[in-house]
Amino acid sequence: MARIDHHIKPYDEGTLVKLEIFESYVETWLPTFITQKHIHEICIVDFFAGIGYDQLQQKGSPIRILDRIDAYFALLMNYNTKITLYLNEYKSHKFKLLKENCEEYLQNHKRLSKFVEIHYLQKDFNDIYDEILNVTKDKPSLFIIDQNGIKFTSKEVFNSLLKTDKTDFLFFISSSFFKRFNTTEEFNKHLNITEEELNRNPYKFIHRTVLEAYRSLIPSDSTMMIYPFSIKKNANIYGIVFGSKHILGVKKFLDIAWSKNKINGDANFDIDDDLGKSQLTIFQDEKRVTKIEGFEILLEKYIEEKKEVTNAELFNFTYLHGHIYKHTSDWLKKVKNIKVEYSGHTYLTWENIKKGKVVKFKYIH
Secondary structure (H helix, E strand, C coil), rough: CCCCCCCCCCCCCHHHHHHHHHHHHHHHHHHHHHHHCHHHHHHHHEECCCCCCCCCCEHHHHHHHHHHHHHCCCHHHHHCCCEHHHHCCCCCCHHHHHHHHHHHHHHHHHHHHHHHEEEECCEEEEEEHHHHEEEECCEEEEEEEECCCHHHHCCCHHHHHHHCEEEEEEEEHHHHHHHHHCCCCCHHHHCCHHHHHHHCCCHHHHHCCCCCCHHHHCCCCCCCCEEEEEECCCCEEEEEEEEEECCHHHHHHHHHHHHCCCCCCCCCCCCCHHHHEEEECCCCCCCCCCCHHHHHHHHHHHHHHHHHEHHHHHHHHHHHHHCCCCHHHHHHHHECCCEECCCCCCCCCCHHHCCCCEEEEEECC
């Protein structure tokens, strides 16, 4: 039976959304590297692992990670890939429970012993981060930095992630922290966001403001792409920031995000009031544009300017703009032979593009 800390509260709805996104990304990330014959080891690092369960024995990130690994046992057997987990928990009583719970899991799933190695760490993030970065930098790696506040995803940490080539990351921040501490000297050491910038937009958009501050740190020659997912928990807004240098990683995250919210794809609530935009009222002269409709306008302009584009180009354009291929495919089918000319299927999926299937789309309007 799992060991729990009775002082830990049950996960609330927002925390469960966050954990589900973490788990879903691990699930879709793992087979990408397990099935590559030239890759022999992949790494997952959970810097704030907790104990593995909440008070109601709902699974936390370490156990969810192990569940996803176990689900790919057949692939691990076929490709003989090693998965190294680094699980860090600074607090002594939590560290003890974390180790007990994970070891109990492995005892109940002994078949994983050949493929999974866990390094249990009990260190301050600042003392261990550079060490972990150094040992994982040449291997496909996923960093999960589940913190509150900002100090563990500072400019220095973010800049170090920009220098990696094989590391995807998910970090969690409490946007309310920005409202409370942004004027302090300590806060400004970590990320420069002025009080004016935070107050410029409604509080529900604070996570987007934070994301843009991180984006401003990305050099023009970097291929790093970052995307948000805001989570409403009572009166507060929290958020995930995802980063990857690979369009396939971006695809995986955005597919998960849009599955959580088919209205706008970057929050667990209707952050842009898109449902309200879909209908005219007696006070409006014209309907406001939803996020998907706004993307369709950009998409049409892109094809019009290019005159002719391929499915691979449209795939990249779609995900770089924070959307999923279904949005592009649906619009193309709607305007076929009206604004855009092409033959047969759109073949916008990653699988078809990877197979070398090419479709050309010509603007005709």
